Amino acid sequence: MNRNNSIGCTVCECKFHDNNKNFCTLERINVVKHTIAADTVECTDCGSFQKK
Numbered sequence: 001m002n003r004n005n006s007i008g009c010t011v012c013e014c015k016f017h018d019n020n021k022n023f024c025t026l027e028r029i030n031v032v033k034h035t036i037a038a039d040t041v042e043c044t045d046c047g048s049f050q051k052k
Ligand code: SF4
Pocket: 007, 008, 009, 010, 011, 014, 015, 016, 017, 018, 023, 024, 025, 026, 029, 046, 047, 048, 049, 050
């Protein structure tokens, strides 16, 4: 899978992670919030993550 230079990512545990550089290999991802109202960076996550 080719890396997507528009999506930087450091989650190397994800099966879509480019193992050589810190990028995602998907064409698009879903960014989600896991609180009702997001007010810090910790409230958001990648919703496209899948464990290797
Ligand atoms: S799907 Fe999300 S967590 Fe996985 S490599 Fe792409 S951006 Fe990172």
